[in-house]
Amino acid sequence: METHGSVPQAERAKLIVHPDGRAEGTLGGGNLEARVTADALRVNPGEVRVVEYDLADLGMVCGGAVKVLYYRLQPVPEEQEFYRAVEEHAATGVPFVIAHAVMADEMRLPRLLIVENSVVARAGGTFPAEDGAISAAIELGSPEGRAKLSSPRGTIYLERVAPLPRLLIFGAGHIGASLARTAHDLGLFQVEVADERDELLQKVTQHGVRAHRVGPGFVGRLPALDSRTYVVIVTRSHVTDFAVLKQVLQQDALPRYIGVIGSCNKKREVFERLRTAGVPEERIGRVTIPIGLRIGGKSPSEIAVSILAQLVKVKNGLGAGDADE
Template identity: 30%
Template sequence: MFEQLLITALQEIEADRPVLLVSVARATGSTPRKEGAILLAGTQGLLCGTIGGGLLEHRCLELAAAQPACGHLEHFELDNRKAGSLGMVCGGSTEVLFTPLHDTAPLREALTALHDRTPVCLCLPLDGSAPHIAQDGALPVRPSVLSLHGKDALCVPLADAGRVFVIGGGHVSHELCTLLHRLDFRHVVIDDRADFCCPARFPHAEHTLTVPLTELAASLVGALCPTEADAFCIMTRGHQGDADAVRYALSTPASYIGLMGSRRKRETLFHTLTQEGFSSEAQQRIVTPIGLEIGAQTPAEIAVSIAAQLIAWRTAR
């Protein structure tokens, strides 16, 4: 989402058309979206993104079109029992920041950071002044308002530090990676078959690696070495590949290890792991069957169930 938003903003600025970022800076109670939700607006309306739709977004788009050069913070009551409410029944309140965009430099810097997978924050001063990019380990991992250089600013991380290692490039993986891209999950795809693991098949993957699954430890080194922020989705074409991938995943600090397969497959694998000396605590790290229970049958449906579980994992993390 951020990549498309930045590209669109650059196109609008270069065409000399007024454009603004409209961002949820603070949210209290029940609201359509929380801090960090962003849309891009022009004088003709919505260009990209959303802050939740409905009456709130409609009103913000009206304000952006009427005052495209006016940077400011606007408070909205979303409780129709209160004076000045928008008429919504959510019950909460929200502060929305309007940031006119003129300078392409910070947007290009942000786009470069996204392409290079460099963790940065887009910092939007609450007075509506020009945004800037911050790159600092002390910055938040979730959108929040901080005091920077004497100004309160909404700091929005542009890329999650975590990645999803998809082991196996079959039908479900193909469907899943399409969703991961749409949901802003960084992902790496690994298989031992070149035809099932290539950039043409997974165009949005950070890396596609064709290696024997017994050699994962030797292949995932340096910047590719999994961390606690990462997840594994294991869905190889057979029991042996699953076992090799699970053994490797358990040797890493990854905070999510999901395994696709039947109950019998699970019991067989766990029996093997027990014989090999893996503790019950280690085996409890494995989520199997992978995905939320929604009665999924087709590869696309299974991918939806897995993506939903990954969203819950990312939110909890």
């Protein structure tokens, strides 16, 4: 719920503890997570519990403090319908807000699912200061915005949930396939791969990655793009790389990131060809060549890791940097 000082995880980190002690998610590991896991098993059905932990008391050198909200979910229709609605809205790709009201008496946990400016699902009984919660939800503009409101009956915590950014990889060869698998396994992006070769697409789909079959030479209609898409172009040749890049830059909405594999020499050649083709300079400036952060590796797997590191850097608002920094 809240953190003070140096702590191993950000506010609103979550941990699901199963009755057999298995856990999903993380509070940062270490003694804190072990203690919370053990304490969670002692929470009664429907019980709401708020506990503050001093990390120094747990032998953790970071020395801060955290406030943890415990709630034991019950297999009752109201709970099931609420979280089913959350799951359904998460699948739409539309951001939404979940509001929790921690009541002063800690007897129940009212919750709201807010989409745009409307409550679409609720659980836990009457929600205090509902209008205020909706107004605050509308103002949460950042992808992972959070807010805290106080009311005479308790404290309201709001969290904006945005869909994972989309990673669209053009090219299912060694580097593209390795990047797709790694990004998918880490759960940082919704991963899609586009290629003209069916046999390579079949391999990436075995790892849970969505595949797009495109026309020969990557000429023709490509998958739709938007501002939450990260595009990585690693096709089989410079010719097809350029064909894809040119089409990407002709889209109305440019992706968040556009990266093309290649050298600094390729960058100069590609940029000159784009200028000759009449592509505006501000659009050309959105293209990253070479791609990836400099980690010294040359294998497909190492190159994929360097590219993914750069994507995460951009996602976290730190800019792409250069592969040759």
